Amino acid sequence: MKVRVRFAPSPTGYLHIGGARTALFNWLFARHYGGTFVLRIEDTDAARNSQEAVEVILDSLRWLGLHWDEGPLTGEATGPYKGDRGPYFQSQRRELYLRRVEALLSRGLAYEQEGAVKFRMRRDPVVIQDLIVGEVVRRLTDREAEDPDFVILRSDGQPVFHLTNVVDDLEMGITHVIRGEDHLSNTAKHIALFEAFGVKPPYYAHIPLILNPDGSKMSKRDRGAAVHFYREEGYLPEALVNYLALLGWSPKDNREKLSLDELVERFDLGQVLRHNARFDPEKLLWLQGEYMRELPVERFYELGVQALQKAGLDTGRYPVGYVKAALDTCYGKIKRFCELPEYGGFYFREEFDYDPEGVARHFVPENAARVRRLREALAQVSSFDAATLEATLKSVAAELGVKPAVLVHPVRLACTGRTAGPSLYHLMEVLGRDRVLARLDRALARPEWAG
Structure with missing residues (x-):
């Protein structure tokens, strides 16, 4: 069997971090088995969908490196995505859904009620052999037992999620449905629909949810819930992908830093954990630091x-x-x-503000003459390289009978506006003699020192 999986987001906003993790697990599973990763946009709810949200989802997936394998050529993609294949859009497949509804109606497996079409849901328990959760037996609740049938086509002619989801999985030959555990409650209906169409359902694998550090469910309103947040903050996509892979999945040797190739090689559903995963920003930041160093x-x-x-x-x-x-x-x-x-x-920046605490601590009257003396020495050095600058500052400090730090701090503040940053001597070398002298003059002209 050739593996075919799909990621099927609804374009109602940004790409949620949980959705990104679902896409990643599908992508890794497909790559591990040499299969196909399909992207399908579930956009039948026209009132809630937007083209902007579609672009955000596509851009986020591309940034993460989760490229899909098939889809219609857009003919409109430009720039770095010229010639890219677009995803499948459910809004463009309506006729396909209507034909399937007609087939169910003709066989008595669905019926019309108040302008809508309802599917005749089976009354006996549905057994779900989930690859992660295990065997789940779904029985009708007391409330459902009164009327277990459910709408598949609304009275306005719009197909419902349960129908479009199953028809597309069927038509696209999806072999494994890997999705969040919150969809497990839908699976019995989906299996019943597959059976009504005379087709064996795909394998289902419901992955654990992602929670906030405090154990609450991560909602769209939470800080850090959107993929674009990490892009804006300057995270590397490979660090985020590595971290997302560890949310609910664990390699056998418990390694934490894994390249994309290693993730593909090791990933399988057998190591997906049952318990919900807590998002740990500190662990992500640690991983980010590891990737930044390399x-x-x-x-x-x-x-x-x-x-x-x-x-x-x-x-x-x-x-x-x-x-x-x-x-x-x-x-x-x-x-x-x-x-x-x-x-x-x-x-x-040629003009910048000075850190107020640094000014109070280092732009003190007694430092004015010291910095002026250093400025005279810097103007005379033959070479404005880091080693010469360090030797010059230390020589002036010794001449003045103070520790080098007494000069380092006010000079750093004068050159950068900050009390911390890159190596002082190297940043002075980069700035060059003219800029350094000009910045020292600007600081020496301040009221604290001008007198």
């Missing part, structure tokens, strides 16, 4: 420039060599790219 420097440049530009810093105004040298001093020092504008943004 990030190729050229990719760090690319993503770093994007983060700076998003913060309104125009790196295009500076020579490429300067930009790369500036980013080199930040490499390995930040965990997320959202930290970069604050950590190294001073390279690309």
